[in-house]
Amino acid sequence: MNPKPLTPPAAGSRLLMSGNEAVARAVWEAGVRVAAAYPGTPSTEILENLAFYPDLYTEWSVNEKVSLEVALGASLTGARSFCAMKHVGMNVASDALMTMTLTGVVGGLVIAIADDVGFSSSQNEQDSRFWGRFAHLPILEPADSQEAYEMTLAAFALSEKFSTPVILRLTTRICHVKCLVTIGAREAKRAADGFTKDPARWVMVPSNAQKRLPGVFAREKALTEESAASALNRLEPGSDRRVGFVTSGPAYMHVREAFPDAPVLKLGFSYPVPMNKIRELADQVDTLVVVEETEQLLETEIHAVGIQARGKDLLPTAGEMPPFVLKKHLAALFPELSNAAAETAAPLSSALPVFPRPPTMCAACPHLGVYYTLSQLRNVNIMGDIGCYTLGAGHPWRALDTTICMGASMGMALGMDKGRGPDDEKKNIVAVIGDSTFLHMGMQGLLDIAYNRGNVTVLLLDNRTVGMTGGQENPATGRDIYGEEAPRVDLAKVVESLGIAPEHIHVVDPYLLPVLFKTLREEVKYNGPSVIITNRPCVLTGYYEALKPYEVEASLCTGCGNCVDVGCPAIHVTRREKVIKPSGKEVELAFVDIETTACTGCGLCLQPCAPKAIRHAVPTATIHVVPASGEKL
C-alpha cells in the first residue's frame, strides 16, 4: 500500500462511487486541510481514499478521540478539518465532542460517523443520531452516495455558518453501496487565518465553560429554524394518502421502493427535527409512519409534541428496513399487501440448509500458532479484544472467552484477577490484544495491570497492521497512511516503561510452537504481570514473505488430526475413518491434504505431526499456454 497523490477525476464527471469515496471527494473539494481517522468498518475507506488526493494532510490517528482532537486543533487555526469513525469510535471520542460543543469551531469541522446497521463487522449496533441530541449538534443524513457527496459539502457550510461541529451520519448501506455520483470542482484550499487566543472561549474551566452553555442552546434554536427551512428536508407528495412516511438515510430509498405512491417527508437535515414539516405531512395523511434505522428516536420526539404517529410498534428496532421488511411489518396498514404476498409464487420460500462459513484466519496467519498454543493450555481464562484474533473464539481453538470493546482485555483481566474467588483460584488469566488495539486503548489498561500488580499474562500480537479492517498502517507498522517511513514504536520498550519487569517481557516468533508454549507456560505460573509479544507480520501485508508450500505424503498420514487443530484453512480432511484402539476405545481418524496453492510454508502444521507426513511440495508446472484460436471445450 503506497498511495501517491493521483490526478483527481475532472469536475462534472459522473462516476460509480461508494458513499465513502463520495465523502472523500467532497472533503477534498471543500478545501479541507486536515483529515484524521482511526480505521473502523464501515468508515475505513473514507480516509483511505482521501490519502490519494493531493494538497491536504491525512493521517491514521491512534484512536478516534485523538483524531477528533487533531481535527479540532486544525479548525482553531481557521483550517477546514474532517474526521471519520465507526459508530463505536464516537464512544471513545465523545469526551472531546461533549466539550467542543461548548467552544464551537473556527474552520468548518465535519465528523462522519458510520453506524454499522446490520452488524457487518461490529460488536454492537448503536444509533449515532443520539449524539446530535446529547451534544446539541446538527446531523445530516444522506440516503445514497450522491447525497453523501452533496451533504458533506453542505455540512462544511453549515459548520462555518454556526461555528459548530456537524455530524454526518452514515450507515453501512451508504458507506459500501456504489452508485452514480456527479462530482464538482475543488474550492481553493482555505487559508488558515491563524489561531486567535481567546481563553474565555478555548480554556474550558468551569467559570468559562458555564458562560458558553447558553450559547449552545441559542445555537440549537437557530439550527432548528435552519432545519425547518432547509431544502434537505423535502416533502414529496404522493397520490395514496392512507399512509405518510417520515424517514431518513438509506431507509428513504427502501420506503420509496416499497410504497411508490405514498407521500414521504425525506429528512436530510434530521436534527434539530423540522417539526413544522412533520406536522404538515401529518395533516395530509390518515396515518403517519416513522421509518428509522435503528432506534425509536424521532418517533418519540414526534409523540412528545402531540403528533400521532406509528413506527416501532410495527417495525423492528434493530437492523435495516429494506422493502421486504417494510411490506411485511406494515401489511396491517396496506391490506392489499397481504393479498399480493399470497399471489406471488416464489420458487423457494426459505433457504436450503448449508453449513455456515464463518470468517476464518488466513493460511499461515501468525495468530494460528498463538491460538493453537492457547487451546493446549488448561485452567485458563482468556480475555480477548477487537481484531482478527477475536476469531480465536471460534473452532477449532475455542480459546477466547470475552470480547467487549477496544482495549477491554487489559482491564477485564486485571478485574478478573482481583475479583476471583476460590473457584477461580487456580485459573491462569491471560489477555490477548493486537498491536493496533493495544496502541488505540490498551496501553492504559496495561499500565493499570503493572501499577496494581495484577497476576495477568498478556499476549501482545504484533502483526504490524490493523488487520481486520484490511491492513491499514499504525505506529507499529513503521509506515504512515501514505506508505512513507514513519517511526516504528518499540512495543517491548513501551511495555517495560509501563512497569513490566524486563525478565517478564518476551518477544517470541509465533511460528515456533515449542518456544511459544514454553514461554506461555512459564509466565502463567509467575505470580505477577508479564507480556509476551509475538513478532510476525500479517500475511496480507508487504512485510510477509511466503515460503515454499507443503504437501501431505498420504502413505505416512496416520489420521491423528493434530494438524487440523492448528486451524489453518489450507488443511483439508479428505477421509474420516472410525477405528477401535487396542484399549477398546473407538476413535475417529481424519486423513488430510494440504491445498498447496494456498499454503505459504509457515511450517505450523508440521510441528504437531508425529509421523512427519508433511513435507515440501514437489513443484509442478500448472501454467498451460492456450492457443489463441481457442480449443473447443
Place this chain on the structure above:
Amino acid sequence: MTNNHRVVNILVVGVGGQGVMTASEVLCETAISQGFDAKKTEVAGMAQRGGVVSSHVRFGPKVLSPGIACGEADILVAFEAAEAMRWCHYLRPGGIAMVNRLHLVPPVVSLGLFPYPPDPVEEIRKQGIRVHDFDGSAIALELGDKRLVNTVMMGAISESLPFTPELLKERIVKRFRIRKPALADLNGQAFDRGRAAAR
C-alpha cells in the same frame, strides 16, 4: 431479460478472495455505460477472511433500494457450489443459476462439525430452478491462475444480459489494461471460455 424498462437483479456470490466484488463492479460499470442507473452493494466487513460474500447488482431506468430481496433475483452467479445452494432462494420464478462446480471446504467442515452437501447443484435443481453448472475453476486453472474464475463466470452469464457480451468483455479487458496490462489478454480468453462453456 431484454426488457429494459424494469430493474435487472443479479446476485453474485462466492467466498472471500474469489473476486466477487470485482465482477459485480464490472457488471455495474457496463450497465452504466449503456445508460442504465445502477447500484451495487455487499456486506464486505469480515468477508476477506474466507467468509461468505454476496454482492447485489441492480440496474434499470432508476434504482432505489440497493439490495435484492428473496425471490427477486433474475440471475444468480455462484463462484462456488455450496454458495449457490445458500443463495438460490433469492431467485425469482424463472430466474437462472450459473454455478461454478468448485467445492471450497471451510475449516468447520474439515473439523467434522458440518457436512458439505454431496451434490449442491442437484439440490438446487430439485427445487425446480434452472441451473447451468460447469467447472469454471478448471478453466481458470488451465489458463494458469485460479483467480481468473471471476472473468470466466462473467463470460458465462454474458449472453443473459440486456447488453451484448462484447461490451462486458471490453470493460473487463480495459480494466486490466489499466491496472494489470499483462493479464488483459488472458482475461479476454477466460471470458470467451466461460461464454463458450455456458452455451
